[in-house]
Amino acid sequence: MTAYSLRDAARIFGISPARLRQWERSALVRPTALAGERAAFGFRDLVCIKAILVLLEHGVPLRRIRRSVEAVRERIPELDAPAASLRVWVEGSDRVVVRHAGALYEPTGQMVIDFALAPERADDVTPLAARRDGAQPPDPETALEWFERGCRLDSLPERFADAIEAYSRAIEADPSFADAHCNLGTVYHQQERRDDARACYGRALECDPSHVEANLNLASLLEEQGRNEAALAHYKAALRVDPLRADAQLSTALLYEKLGLRRRAREHWRRYLQCSPAGAWAEIAKKRMEEAE
Numbered sequence: 001m002t003a004y005s006l007r008d009a010a011r012i013f014g015i016s017p018a019r020l021r022q023w024e025r026s027a028l029v030r031p032t033a034l035a036g037e038r039a040a041f042g043f044r045d046l047v048c049i050k051a052i053l054v055l056l057e058h059g060v061p062l063r064r065i066r067r068s069v070e071a072v073r074e075r076i077p078e079l080d081a082p083a084a085s086l087r088v089w090v091e092g093s094d095r096v097v098v099r100h101a102g103a104l105y106e107p108t109g110q111m112v113i114d115f116a117l118a119p120e121r122a123d124d125v126t127p128l129a130a131r132r133d134g135a136q137p138p139d140p141e142t143a144l145e146w147f148e149r150g151c152r153l154d155s156l157p158e159r160f161a162d163a164i165e166a167y168s169r170a171i172e173a174d175p176s177f178a179d180a181h182c183n184l185g186t187v188y189h190q191q192e193r194r195d196d197a198r199a200c201y202g203r204a205l206e207c208d209p210s211h212v213e214a215n216l217n218l219a220s221l222l223e224e225q226g227r228n229e230a231a232l233a234h235y236k237a238a239l240r241v242d243p244l245r246a247d248a249q250l251s252t253a254l255l256y257e258k259l260g261l262r263r264r265a266r267e268h269w270r271r272y273l274q275c276s277p278a279g280a281w282a283e284i285a286k287k288r289m290e291e292a293e
Contacts, residue, residue, distance in 0.1 A: 003033040003040035013049055018179045018213060019151040020049070022144065028052065028066050029083060038244060048083035055086060062148050143174035150180070154187050163187050178208035186217060194221055210241045216248055223251075228259060246275035253288070 006024070010017040023029045029049055033042035041049070055065050065086065072082035079085055150166035153159040167184035170177055185200030198221055204214035219234035235252040238245065249272040256265035269285040276282055 003035040003042060004046065005035060005038075005040055006031075009041040009046060009049060012046065013053060015053070016151050016154070016183070018183050019148065022147065022179055023049075023052070026066060026144070028062075028069060036244070044081050044084065048081050051084050051086055056148075062145055143170045143177050143180065146170035146173060147177065147180050147183070150183055150187075154183060157190070160187055160191060176207045178204045178211050178214065181207060182211060182214040182217065185214070189217065189221060194225070197221055209237075212238045212242050212245065212248075215241075216245075216251070219251065223255060228255060231255060232259075243271070244275050246272055249275055250281060250285075253285070257288070 031039040146169040153163035170180040181204035185197040188197035201218035215238040219231040222231035253268035
């Protein structure tokens, strides 16, 4: 079975790795293949991702997609890839049905009958209900919807302001949302608002000290500022969590070379080649290893 890493799968569909990682964490998609000893996405998993994206394009809110997947897993357990079986009832509708054994069902398991569900749009986010003390209770579902909106916008420089608002709203809904803090920092970083970016990466790591992207992004920012030892500490933290992360091995090797520690750099060049044996950087890695012998 061909296996794709999370980053490869995200690249195939043109979505951010953080977005796909959040879908994986919430069990919306589940990697079923193996790449070595690590979980990876197989072809059937890619079909599930594509099905989710199609539903989103038809205006089906992510929370309904997730609830539909959960319902199908409970009601029709023989379906091994429930997301792949979800579809809209008719073109222009946002009603979700399941195709199974030649028939269409509601995700609850009932045979489809002709009644319409109240429409919702993917960009509609229900305001949080205020508590009596005036504070907003954490709402992970609403936070995820704002996060999804940010992910759709953060690759477009002309929409950076909207992406910032979306991620900020996600954090308001769930202050412990590490991915939202990290992505907000990435947008600030692209705007060269480095102090704001650094604060966001720091908050992401407060929520989740093992957050790989936050460690890598903070390391990159610190390296830009000439704080090489601090940057190295965060590269190492990322590699402790994901030693097969090729870009982390590459960045660490380059930083060790900058520090004049070629022997240590050589070890990370070697590991980079194990993760990514082909391509322009692989040729550079081979050359660096030969020079260090």
